[in-house]
Amino acid sequence: MRYGFYLPTRGPTAQPAAVTTMVQRAEMLGFHSVMVADHVVIPAAIESAYPYTVGGNFLSEEEALEQFTLMTFVAAKTQRLRLVSSILIVPQRNPVLTAKTIATLDWLSGGRVTVGVGVGWMREEFEALDAAPFNRRGAVTNEYLEIFKQLWTEDVSSHAGKFYSFDGLRFAPKPLQNPHPPIWVGGHSDAALRRVAQHADGWHPVGATAASPLPPEEVARKREFILEHAAQHGRSFDSLDIAYKAPIYDGGRAPAGETRRLFSGSTDAIVEDINAFISSGVTELVFDFRSPSVAESIERMQWFAETIMPKT
Numbered sequence: 001m002r003y004g005f006y007l008p009t010r011g012p013t014a015q016p017a018a019v020t021t022m023v024q025r026a027e028m029l030g031f032h033s034v035m036v037a038d039h040v041v042i043p044a045a046i047e048s049a050y051p052y053t054v055g056g057n058f059l060s061e062e063e064a065l066e067q068f069t070l071m072t073f074v075a076a077k078t079q080r081l082r083l084v085s086s087i088l089i090v091p092q093r094n095p096v097l098t099a100k101t102i103a104t105l106d107w108l109s110g111g112r113v114t115v116g117v118g119v120g121w122m123r124e125e126f127e128a129l130d131a132a133p134f135n136r137r138g139a140v141t142n143e144y145l146e147i148f149k150q151l152w153t154e155d156v157s158s159h160a161g162k163f164y165s166f167d168g169l170r171f172a173p174k175p176l177q178n179p180h181p182p183i184w185v186g187g188h189s190d191a192a193l194r195r196v197a198q199h200a201d202g203w204h205p206v207g208a209t210a211a212s213p214l215p216p217e218e219v220a221r222k223r224e225f226i227l228e229h230a231a232q233h234g235r236s237f238d239s240l241d242i243a244y245k246a247p248i249y250d251g252g253r254a255p256a257g258e259t260r261r262l263f264s265g266s267t268d269a270i271v272e273d274i275n276a277f278i279s280s281g282v283t284e285l286v287f288d289f290r291s292p293s294v295a296e297s298i299e300r301m302q303w304f305a306e307t308i309m310p311k312t
Helices: 016-029 067-077 095-108 123-128 134-153 190-199 216-232 267-280 294-307
Strands: 002-006 033-036 082-089 113-118 156-160 165-170 183-186 202-204 241-246 284-287
Touching: 002 082, 016 067, 016 294, 033 067, 033 284, 067 082, 067 095, 082 095, 082 183, 095 113, 095 134, 113 134, 123 134, 134 156, 134 190, 183 190, 190 202, 190 216, 202 216, 216 241, 216 267
Parallel strands: 002 033, 002 284, 033 082, 082 113, 113 183, 183 202, 202 241, 241 284
Antiparallel strands: 156 165
């Protein structure tokens, strides 16, 4: 099992020295990847419901560091950590410029980028950015992913689509990873799972929250759904990456009907949970060690690395 962690993007623990301390210590402790979120602006009034809290409330303040800038900063401060966009809201950015940014980051980081993608949920942010139509964001995302892969793999590429077109573009340098950085799709709706099957290299859902329990048995069922639909598109996965995120939302309370939240409680209980997810096909678990201070965040990371990781 590989392990990743959420990186703060706002507040006192997202200052340059704090970020540097956190990512370098995580690398020393043996963590595999770091997750960097994506919000360009946070509208003052949000009516859109956040899908990962019971009340639909978005747990954020106004500030948020820009995703790719922060990933580049982390790349310069580390040697081995995988840099994961978690998630990139694909329809909110120009696809050619985004493909260029990712390729450059992959090249500069020595091939350490994983492109976690999603369609977004906040209509107000789409409107503020004059982005692609919110109601067509799924179809836009599918097309933009195809554009990314064209630009990353073809010497000269052209594209005539429903939402974006270009003709005869040269694109260099290519990403260092061949054929391109792995793409992980977030979400666990049927539409998201079909997107994994048709366009991606891995699945990157959120679970273990009161609003989104996603227990191991459900992960296993949805994994089979992905594999079946991939076969319909002539695709197969020698090893499907499933990178499962377990954030602490709603105060870490357990889902309805459960006595405890997954990955909480005794050491034995946490290890048992992890083993259940290994059996369901999960290849990477992402935990939320974010705390009010860097010292507390590192203390939590160190406890996990020294107490849990050796037992799994």
